[in-house]
Amino acid sequence: MRNTIAVAIVFLAFATTTRADEPQIGHMVFFQLKENSPAERQKLVDACKKYLKDHDGVAYFSAGPIADEFKREVNDREWDVALHLVFKNKAAHDKYQDAKTHLQFIEENKANWKKVRVFDSELK
Numbered sequence: 001m002r003n004t005i006a007v008a009i010v011f012l013a014f015a016t017t018t019r020a021d022e023p024q025i026g027h028m029v030f031f032q033l034k035e036n037s038p039a040e041r042q043k044l045v046d047a048c049k050k051y052l053k054d055h056d057g058v059a060y061f062s063a064g065p066i067a068d069e070f071k072r073e074v075n076d077r078e079w080d081v082a083l084h085l086v087f088k089n090k091a092a093h094d095k096y097q098d099a100k101t102h103l104q105f106i107e108e109n110k111a112n113w114k115k116v117r118v119f120d121s122e123l124k
Contacts, residue, residue: 023122024059024086025093030079032115041065044081044109051105052083057092061085079117086123093120 033040048063062084071077087093096102 022089023124024088025090026119026121026123027083027085027087027093027096028119028121029083029085030076030117030119031081031083031113032078032117033080034112034114036080038065040112041080044112047105047109048081048083051101051108052085055092055096055099055101057088057095059086059088078115 031044033044042065045063045065052063053061063081065081066077066079085096087096
């Protein structure tokens with residue numbers, strides 16, 4: 001049931017765009033932490049929720065730590081916390097990049113970042 005709800009939420013996020021011809025923007029961020037204890041991972045997840053969840057134009061938000069049970073050969077394990085945002089359009093994404101709370105999130109958390117990888121994509 002939990003997986004069904006998650007799939008439905010993601011589907012609805014992808015299905016609600018501002019214009020039919022304008023793609024949504026998937027903004028997936030993977031943080032590798034200097035200090036990556038469970039407490040530090042949770043601290044970053046909590047900061048994502050506090051500062052990044054409620055921006056205008058966000059169609060979908062989630063943040064969480066790496067799942068320890070997925071250790072197949074194809075799984076990239078060089079990260080600790082994932083942030084997944086889907087924006088209604090590029091304009092919403094661009095506005096988010098300069099938002100005060102986004103910049104505050106970066107300033108307050110970057111000291112523990114070893115590496116940050118950002119994957120942006122057009123979703124139709």
